[in-house]
Amino acid sequence: IPVDPFDLVIFGGTGDLAQRKIVPALFRRYCAGQWPNATRIIGAARAGLTTDAFRDMVSDSLRKHAPKRSKDPEAVKGFLQRVEYVALDALSEDGWAQLAKTLRTERVRAFYFSVGPRLFGPLAERIRAHDLANAQTRIVVEKPFGHDLESARALNATLAAHFDEGQIYRIDHYLGKETVQNLMAVRFGNMLFEPLWNSQYVDHIQITVAETVGIDGREEYYERAGAMRDMMQNHLMQLLCLIAMEPPAKFDPDAVRDEKLKVIRALDPVEPHHIVRGQFAGGANGRGYREVAGNPRSTTESYVALRAHVSNWRWAGTPFYLRTGKELVARSSVINVMFKDAPHSIFGEEAGRHANALSIRLQPNEGITLTVTIKEPGQGGMRLVDVPLDMSFAEALGPESQDPPDAYERLVMDVIRGNQTLFMRGDEVEAAWAWTDPIIAGWQARGDVPKPYENGSTGPGDAELLMKRDHRRWQGIN
Numbered sequence: 001i002p003v004d005p006f007d008l009v010i011f012g013g014t015g016d017l018a019q020r021k022i023v024p025a026l027f028r029r030y031c032a033g034q035w036p037n038a039t040r041i042i043g044a045a046r047a048g049l050t051t052d053a054f055r056d057m058v059s060d061s062l063r064k065h066a067p068k069r070s071k072d073p074e075a076v077k078g079f080l081q082r083v084e085y086v087a088l089d090a091l092s093e094d095g096w097a098q099l100a101k102t103l104r105t106e107r108v109r110a111f112y113f114s115v116g117p118r119l120f121g122p123l124a125e126r127i128r129a130h131d132l133a134n135a136q137t138r139i140v141v142e143k144p145f146g147h148d149l150e151s152a153r154a155l156n157a158t159l160a161a162h163f164d165e166g167q168i169y170r171i172d173h174y175l176g177k178e179t180v181q182n183l184m185a186v187r188f189g190n191m192l193f194e195p196l197w198n199s200q201y202v203d204h205i206q207i208t209v210a211e212t213v214g215i216d217g218r219e220e221y222y223e224r225a226g227a228m229r230d231m232m233q234n235h236l237m238q239l240l241c242l243i244a245m246e247p248p249a250k251f252d253p254d255a256v257r258d259e260k261l262k263v264i265r266a267l268d269p270v271e272p273h274h275i276v277r278g279q280f281a282g283g284a285n286g287r288g289y290r291e292v293a294g295n296p297r298s299t300t301e302s303y304v305a306l307r308a309h310v311s312n313w314r315w316a317g318t319p320f321y322l323r324t325g326k327e328l329v330a331r332s333s334v335i336n337v338m339f340k341d342a343p344h345s346i347f348g349e350e351a352g353r354h355a356n357a358l359s360i361r362l363q364p365n366e367g368i369t370l371t372v373t374i375k376e377p378g379q380g381g382m383r384l385v386d387v388p389l390d391m392s393f394a395e396a397l398g399p400e401s402q403d404p405p406d407a408y409e410r411l412v413m414d415v416i417r418g419n420q421t422l423f424m425r426g427d428e429v430e431a432a433w434a435w436t437d438p439i440i441a442g443w444q445a446r447g448d449v450p451k452p453y454e455n456g457s458t459g460p461g462d463a464e465l466l467m468k469r470d471h472r473r474w475q476g477i478n
């Protein structure tokens with residue numbers, strides 16, 4: 001469905017995020033015919049570029065990051081005609097009068113803050129001072145949304161001084177993934193799952209976000225952040241919320257976010273012996289963290305695994321195991337809902353114990369798989385085997401379902417439409433920090449040193465023990 005015409009200003013338009021993610025996403029939506037003609041994208045950054053030079057930069061980025069569609073010269077030309085550039089400094093008056101002239105009135109005006117958080121305040125102030133906001137103004141901000149509870153509160157207060165909460169879109173791109181939205185459709189659109197979605201039937205839940213990349217190019221930021229702040233506090237926490245939340249009365253922004261907030265607030269503090277921190281140590285597959293970070297004594301974790309508890313009626317007694325790390329054996333983001341064993345096996349001991357699992361895979365190969373137990377074909381006797389009950393979306397929905405829109409495509413268009421459902425509200429972010437802060441403070445107080453793990457492995461051995469102690473094991477990373 002085409003959206004209303006809009007002006008989208010990308011502050012930091014020459015930066016990595018803008019060129020790698022935002023602009024290619026906008027281009028793909030343009031190719032999909034989702035834009036009205038009167039729309040414009042305005043790159044705004046410090047570099048003294050002309051609009052033509054900026055268009056050249058965009059054109060290069062499209063070739064790299066939207067290779068398929070950028071082969072159509074007409075599409076690229078049409079898109080570039082709608083791209084402009086204003087050189088501007090967030091910290092001075094330079095360029096702002098020009099930006100004011102470039103904006104048209106009476107349409108959606110979105111301002112994407114694709115810059116570091118220290119510029120959020122100055123940008124918000126100048127947007128107001130130059131009267132650039134209109135009735136349909138939206139502000140888009142990216143992680144890191146604060147470094148701890150105090151800084152997150154300060155950032156929220158800075159934005160709140162200039163904009164209403166209803167105008168602020170805090171992006172967590174995990175929420176833009178097709179499968180994450182599908183998770184809500186599966187949970188709340190079917191009768192089948194929700195009656196089983198509780199501690200009576202679910203043994204435990206695993207959320208894994210494994211990365212093969214390291215910290216190259218982000219050393220300075222990462223040294224101060226670590227896996228807990230960089231991934232756990234936001235992406236994994238958001239996934240946990242969607243798995244654990246109660247059904248909202250409606251699929252509307254505040255109904256959904258109210259339920260997510262309740263989950264975060266129901267989280268118990270994590271016991272120190274329920275957390276494993278790790279740091280990649282090098283090996284045959286690359287350099288160790290400390291060498292890359294240039295800090296031989298760094299105690300920043302590049303891996304964290306923990307056991308969390310959502311203390312409410314639905315989930316009491318069902319552990320949530322969360323883990324994320326860098327330089328691991330494979331890139332894989334997956335949620336596994338592990339159901340309990342059948343209470344009694346009528347097939348005897350040799351048939352083994354079997355349990356159902358629902359796997360929600362975010363990357364690679366987004367999709368949902370339900371594992372069920374069936375008879376092993378052809379064998380004498382009754383041997384059981386676990387197989388995926390194949391829900392082939394491709395067959396049912398056609399090939400388009402195999403090429404879902406990138407998370408940023410969905411999210412940027414939601415900004416334009418004014419739909420905040422898939423964006424984090426300020427109180428959610430603060431509640432997540434309130435849960436995270438004591439964990440980090442505990443490490444600091446104890447002088448905790450992360451456990452080394454080999455690059456290209458599945459993480460530190462202690463993470464396996466975390467599961468073993470509970471007579472469970474991690475599903476494979478692949």
Ligand code: NAD
Nearest residue numbers: 012013014015016017045046089090091114115116142143
């Ligand atoms: P970057 O360093 O590549 O780009 C920064 C941009 O900000 C540049 O366009 C620069 O010109 C502009 N800028 C800096 N100071 C300015 C000023 N005073 N006035 C106007 N413009 C100014 O950074 P990035 O990687 O694109 O990241 C931007 C933000 O998004 C950061 O906060 C980052 O943490 C966050 N983020 C980035 C990614 C990513 O994949 N790159 C992912 C998630 C979040």
